[in-house]
Amino acid sequence: MTAPYEHNDDSVVVIIGTGAGGGTLANELAQKGISVVALEAGGRHLPPDYINDEWASFGQLAWTDMRTTSGSWRVAKDFANLPAWIVKAVGGSTTHWAGASLRIQDHEFRALTEYGSVEGASLMDWPITLKDLEPYYEKAESKMGVTRTNGIPGLPGNNNFKVMKAGADKLGYKNCHTGRMAINSQPRDGRTSCQQLGFCFQGCKMGAKWSTAYTEIPKGEETGNLEVRENAHVLKIEHDDSGKISGVLYADKDGNQHLQKCRVACVAGNSIESPRLLLNSASTMFPDGLANSSGQVGKNYMRHMTGSVYASFEKPVNMYRGTTMAGIITDESKHDTSRGFVGGYEMETLSIGVPFMAAFLNPGAWGREFSAAMDSYENMAGMWLVGEDMPQESNAISLSDEKDQFGLPAANVHFDDHPNDVAMRNHAYQQGMAVYDAVGATQTHPTPPYPSTHNLGTNRMSANAADGVVNGFGQSHDISNLFVSDGSQFTTGAAENPTLTIVTLAIRQADYIAEQMNADAI
């Protein structure tokens, strides 16, 4: 059968969310001839619609449905209803993302074994290894056109990178380059090359940056096996008397509810909405929510240890010109406990415009110190620090007392830093400031974490059904035709930006789902 599909067609695979995980899985399955209905809460926006204006773009693309926060993290105070920065649109957060595409390191898949048990942390080894993923990483890098892989040259360095590189050289860092980026440095796959617009976070108007919105999704649709329904907000996943998933209830843009029957359901709503949906789908048979016999749904929420360092110089940098994140120092990504913490972190160039700088440089601050920093905007360079944070069972997505626009409990996001996260952030601030001091910074601004862009771990993979929600293929331990296909599968966070791994897991999961369907196992 080819698309479009009937609501009562129970032969389709339903995918919830069309971001990095869902969008990739949808195309991979469609390429194999499997019928797919992808339900996306947001609308369809393509490069001509993207806006080179930070707040206007945020209003166009961001997920601003009700969410609440708790815990001691500063985001809960400064952005109480905006715990995370996630896109609600076809393509999901791959419209906003910067494109940094790094493989998780071998030892990071064995976090518990390598780091040993850390007090207060729910560390585990992944049930899969780098070796298992290598062939799929290769496919993902080729699909996404990652620079410095597949013979694709690196991007040219912009001003912000040049400042970082000069500082890195002075400090003796050995590994500083313009990154592995899913941004075309030369035309590839029918898409043009980067014109250095400087609005990567607002959706790339050139289409030079990989996003499922205009790569995976139209490719899948071309096969005739993929139907994407936009403005289709999933409310509940339903099951039959045997406990197998039977369909998915969603609201269309007019608020009318429909039940899409299915053979398999894959949840890919990002690490806040995915567990919320499983919890909101509780039934008499599954009173604690779907796939939750372990009690781990929503737990172990990770957001990476993050922070930024902006630095002011005597002369102009104009960091906002060109690729937002096109420079990296990888020397600190090793696991070396002599620094006072386990795991490692990456240092990556980052630039935000004046509107976001005002909101994020030091939320709540006012007076001359703050405005003097803003006055030096033109002379600023900036970097983002991103490292492995410790999973903790108490960091969790749970159902809030507040309701969303459909009357369903919203997600509450609870987070406290682990002492290891704090030690790592302090080290990273110190090193980041040293990079800029080495090239003559007149002021440095250690900037607190933004609302979370990397949301991970809330439906984690585990070898043992008692320890996690899904197995090494993202399949629910409890319900064989229910899959998790986004970053919530991550067992631990690793130091690297997660999206390449999310895409890699989705490609691998597609093979597994096809195999299982062929074998009539699901």
Next chain:
Amino acid sequence: MKTETRTVPVASPVSFTDRSSADKRGELYKLTRRQLLTRGLVLGSGLVVGSSFIAADNAAWAMEVKALAPQTMATLVQMARDIYPHDNFGDALYANAVKGHDATAADDAEFLSMIEGGAKQLDAIAVENGNSSYVGTGWEADRVAILKTIESEPFFQTIRGGLVVGLYNQPEVWNLLGYEGSSYEKGGYLARGFDDINWL
């Protein structure tokens, strides 16, 4: 131009209002210097307050107020500058950034009394300190000391929170801070200096 108000969820009571929503509340306009001097009263801050407007004393701009007392609006403009002081920004940019509160006050009596009450409180503290009013307090440090005493109150947080977007989301502010903004229509920065740094 879109006219709806867009709010971004942040810790209450702070809410961001974007540029487009500020625009609908009437542009700043010009009076002649003569009109000004016959209709208004010069405040210590260089602002002129008339019966339903405030203006710059060089007549560079003027703003009609609907709900708030003109004196209150003058206090807000000064307060905006004291919260985010940029000495190369004219008052018009600060006036633009706070004028939305007048429109909100016109529709919301509770909001109106919070703003009027806050402004009166600032004046009362200034008088206690031996000055004529908040605006009539000569040194920035003395005004900032007054603001510090009410920093945690909803009035202050509303004004400060509104400024984050109200002040810094103005293209003229971007210019003054050296941020060039939208680049797509100019072909990006590929041929416009993305790698032109020459002092390293």
